[in-house]
Amino acid sequence: MPSLEEELFPSTPGKFKIERAHHMNRQLYRCFASTSTMFLWALFLIALTASYLSFQGFVDSGSRYLSASWGGIQWEKQVRTSAQIHRQGGMSVLVTGAAGFVGSHVSLALKRRGDGVVGLDNFNDYYDPSLKKARKSLLAKHDVFIVDGDLNDAKLLAKLFDVVAFTHVMHLAAQAGVRYAMENPHSYVHSNIAGLVTLLEACKSANPQPAVVWASSSSVYGLNEKVPFSESDQTDRPASLYAATKKAGEEITHTYNHIYGLSITGLRFFTVYGPWGRPDMAYFSFTRNILQGKPITVYRGKNHVDLARDFTYIDDIVKGCVGSLDTSAKSTGSGGKKRGPAPYRIFNLGNTSPVTVPTLVSILERHLKVKAKRNIVDMPGNGDVPFTHANISSARRELGYKPTTDLQTGLKKFVKWYLSYYGYNHGKPVN
């Protein structure tokens, strides 16, 4: 009996000819039999592939479900304990992006003074997640629990509001970075637009509704030239997709304030820096490169003008965030319905003293006691703006915000932390 392969591809054409002459009927029958066998095999393979694919789908969704690290009695207990208030008149705050730079600092500050804090973070790999894990461990030591989950997970958010009647939400989770938006535009839409809407939906449906304080950005001032930047200035000329999504966030939060009575405070942060900062930011990556003896790229503006930023130290930003939470009026809605007007506020949180990027590098050189290898290039058209400068009179008046750390002092603290965290050999093999 020939094998299936032999029937489909006869190896000796001559033999096939002879057999055809003598056994035409039998061959025809075989041919027919082989076609139907082929057909059956094809059907079998299709069925096998289909069942494999659906099994994979099942495995994927199953593993997603199984790997979801939230839910269960123990988890709820951790959330409740973390949210417990330990001071009179305290608040219970859901801090999104709690394993991030600003989020971890704000969470600690709130917990230290006796507020209840529950963190939420998806620990994505935009930058080294081990730094986020280290911040998580630091927070855990101070009894702040961070839920591992995504803003876009509406079920998780509903569950969190079910377990805890949060009085406030400090929304700091976002896709940050101005220039990365050209590489991965969709991550900005995912976090800064879709994630924001999912969060606001949960907030508007919560009973009681929390007051929401969230991170906008100085980048919304875009191509504006009038300085210092004031909250009442136009913000309709963003220079990057990042800025555009933050601007969109301001409009989106406004609609939730208008329709559902959510109390909203948007904070326009100006280039925040400090210990436990973001490795993607210039002061951080410059430090790493300078220590490793690698060159740094310093962008220069039109007509060889130095770029400048209103660099703002993290402790000052934390005070602005906490001040915003403390002065937030309550949301007015319930059951998804507005009962009266609620406040909608926007504040600049800057330092009001811009410093050029070359000066930033000189300060780092002094603190690190290492000379930088500067590679000066014209600013590429990748979303950057030439300067930022905040007018902070509104924040001063309404929040009691008063930045006290200049760049020289703040970078000294950053370098001290950096060296204690990474050592001098960060990224270099230790001989």
Ligand SMILES: O=C(O)[C@H]1O[C@H](OP(=O)(O)OP(=O)(O)OC[C@H]2O[C@@H](n3ccc(=O)[nH]c3=O)[C@H](O)[C@@H]2O)[C@H](O)[C@@H](O)[C@H]1O
């Ligand atoms: O205030 C904000 O809303 C934003 O602040 C921050 O953006 P930026 O002000 O752009 O900070 P950062 O990247 O540190 O660049 C600083 C300076 O160094 C220059 N720069 C940068 C990189 C480089 O290789 N060379 C260089 O000269 C660069 O041209 C710039 O002049 C946050 O990242 C962002 O998430 C957002 O919060």
